Each structure stands twice: as structure tokens, then as C-alpha cells.
Amino acid sequence: MNIETKNLSYSYDTSKKKTNFALKDVNVKIDNQEFLAIIGPTGSGKSTFIQNLNALLLPTIGEVVVDEYIIKNKIKIKNIKQLRKKIGIVFQFPEYQLFEETVEKDILFGPKNFNLVNKNNDLKEMATKVLDIVGLNASYLNKAPFELSGGEKRKVAIAGILAFEPDVLIVDEPTAGLDPIAANNMMNLFYKLHNLGKTIILVTHQMEHVLEYANRVIVFNDGTLSYDGKPWDLFSNLELVKKLNIDVPNIIKLYNLTCKKYPKLANYKVTNITEFIKYYKEVMAL
Numbered sequence: 021m022n023i024e025t026k027n028l029s030y031s032y033d034t035s036k037k038k039t040n041f042a043l044k045d046v047n048v049k050i051d052n053q054e055f056l057a058i059i060g061p062t063g064s065g066k067s068t069f070i071q072n073l074n075a076l077l078l079p080t081i082g083e084v085v086v087d088e089y090i091i092k093n094k095i096k097i098k099n100i101k102q103l104r105k106k107i108g109i110v111f112q113f114p115e116y117q118l119f120e121e122t123v124e125k126d127i128l129f130g131p132k133n134f135n136l137v138n139k140n141n142d143l144k145e146m147a148t149k150v151l152d153i154v155g156l157n158a159s160y161l162n163k164a165p166f167e168l169s170g171g172e173k174r175k176v177a178i179a180g181i182l183a184f185e186p187d188v189l190i191v192d193e194p195t196a197g198l199d200p201i202a203a204n205n206m207m208n209l210f211y212k213l214h215n216l217g218k219t220i221i222l223v224t225h226q227m228e229h230v231l232e233y234a235n236r237v238i239v240f241n242d243g244t245l246s247y248d249g250k251p252w253d254l255f256s257n258l259e260l261v262k263k264l265n266i267d268v269p270n271i272i273k274l275y276n277l278t279c280k281k282y283p284k285l286a287n288y289k290v291t292n293i294t295e296f297i298k299y300y301k302e303v304m305a306l
């Protein structure tokens with residue numbers, strides 16, 4: 021599945037004279053099976069951008085092309101349901117996404133809505149399977165979504181999207197508010213799904229995750245795309261990072277400091293602490 025935005029601008033302003041744009045002339049091509057991270061300060065347009073990708077918001081100017089679908093203002097999209105089945109979004113605030121009386125019903129809403137269930141399906145088994153994938157056991161099936169903690173709600177929202185097997189999974193700050201182990205488990209889940217062939221689009225404020233998991237990162241600043249490239253190339257360029265107002269992962273700070281003392285370390289690219297220790301030992305053994 022290929023996604024392309026062409027001169028995409030978006031304004032929430034419904035009056036004729038639009039002055040405020042949340043997205044300004046964004047041109048991006050997202051290839052099949054990428055693990056793309058989207059970063060940028062609060063209010064820079066990240067959530068607005070992802071909602072333009074499956075026609076939850078329609079471009080004010082420009083267009084979004086997703087395979088054979090052309091998403092454009094004032095043009096009716098044929099088979100929009102099919103498009104939304106292909107691109108699943110887990111919202112930044114999952115409480116907006118959960119509305120059924122029980123977790124089971126919520127998870128099965130998508131598959132039913134997209135006509136993916138028939139009388140031969142064991143619905144409970146279907147819901148249990150995706151709950152298990154996100155790390156929740158079957159005891160959650162009968163719980164009411166509003167009784168859950170923030171992290172649990174997010175997991176249920178992800179399970180509900182995985183249940184209809186989209187090709188592209190977009191997650192908006194999925195690890196915010198999770199404890200570190202749960203956050204790592206969730207990132208490993210996305211990594212696994214990515215290796216199984218899904219395109220992952222991750223909006224995050226956690227630079228460590230960008231460096232470790234994403235193969236590409238785009239940066240928004242005030243609605244404008246200000247960087248598109250490899251995470252390493254961004255984080256290792258101190259001038260650029262400063263210019264874009266981006267925080268550097270702690271592991272890069274440690275790496276930079278250590279490189280000053282042991283310049284040979286600079287021959288290695290480091291994306292996490294395990295790699296850092298490995299290469300540090302190698303350099304020390306030289």
C-alpha cells in the first residue's frame with residue numbers, strides 16, 4: 021500500500037477566509053512496509069496529518085493518494101469503508117475510540133462493520149486472540165471500557181484495530197502514560213507487526229523509540245514538514261537537531277560524550293543501550 025500527499029494543506033477554520041493552517045504544503049510519499057516515525061512539537065500538525073491519510077479529515081488544499089483512492093476536498097470518495105479497513109488509526113486519546121458496553125463488543129465492532137465476520141467465526145475467540153496480542157487476558161472481554169486504566173484503554177483500542185487486519189497501522193502516541201515495561205512490550209509488538217509485513221506509522225514524543233525502531237522519520241514544525249530522512253542522520257547532526265527543536269535520545273548524548281574520549285567509537289552507529297555496550301567493549305578491546 022502506497023500513500024502520497026501532494027501539496028497537502030489543512031485548516032480547521034470552517035469560514036471562507038482561512039487564515040490558520042495546521043498543515044502547510046506537505047509532500048510525503050510513504051512506501052509499503054515502512055516503519056515511519058512522525059515527530060515534532062506539540063501543536064505542530066502530527067495528529068492532523070495522520071487523520072488526513074484515511075479521510076477522517078479531508079485536505080483543504082492538495083490531495084492524498086492511497087493506492088487507487090484519491091482523497092480531495094469536495095470529491096466523494098468511492099468505497100471509503102474499504103480505505104478505512106486498509107488504514108487503521110489508533111487515536112491519541114483512546115477514550116474517543118471506545119464506545120461499546122464491553123471490551124469484546126468494542127473489539128468486534130471493526131470486523132463487523134467491515135463485514136469480516138460470518139456465522140462460522142467464533143467471535144469470542146477472535147476477540148481473545150487480539151487481546152492476547154496486545155498483552156491482555158480474556159478476563160477483559162466482559163469489562164466496560166470506561167472502567168479501564170489509560171494504558172489498558174489504549175491496548176484495547178489497538179486490539180480493536182488489529183481485529184480487522186489493516187495493511188497500515190497508524191498509532192498516535194501509543195506509549196504515552198505506559199510504564200516502561202509495557203511501553204517496551206508495545207514497541208516490540210509494532211516491530212513484530214512490521215516484520216510480518218505491516219506498514220507502521222508511529223506518532224511519538226519518545227526519541228529513543230524513533231532511533232531504535234523507525235527506518236525513517238519525518239518532522240513537523242508549525243504545520244510544515246521540516247525533515248524527512250533516517251533517524252540516525254537526524255539525531256547525529258547536532259546542528260540540525262538544534263535548528264528543528266528536537267530533543268536527542270539519551271543514548272546519543274552518552275554516545276557523543278564517549279566518542280570525545282574514544283574517537284574510534286564514532287565508526288559505529290548506535291541505536292540502543294545494548295549496541296552501545298557492545299561497540300564500547302569492542303573499542304576498549306582495540
Ligand SMILES: Nc1ncnc2c1ncn2[C@@H]1O[C@H](COP(=O)(O)OP(=O)(O)OP(=O)(O)O)[C@@H](O)[C@H]1O
Pocket residue numbers: 032042060061062063064065066067068069112
Ligand atoms: N479540532 C480542532 N479544531 C481546531 N483546531 C485544531 C483542532 N485540532 C487541532 N487543532 C489545531 O491544529 C494544530 C495542529 O494540531 P495537532 O493536534 O495536529 O498537533 P500535534 O502535533 O498532534 O500535537 P500534540 O503533540 O500535542 O498531539 C494546532 O494548532 C491545534 O491547535
Ligand SMILES: [Mg+2]
Pocket residue numbers: 066067068112192
Ligand atoms: Mg497529536
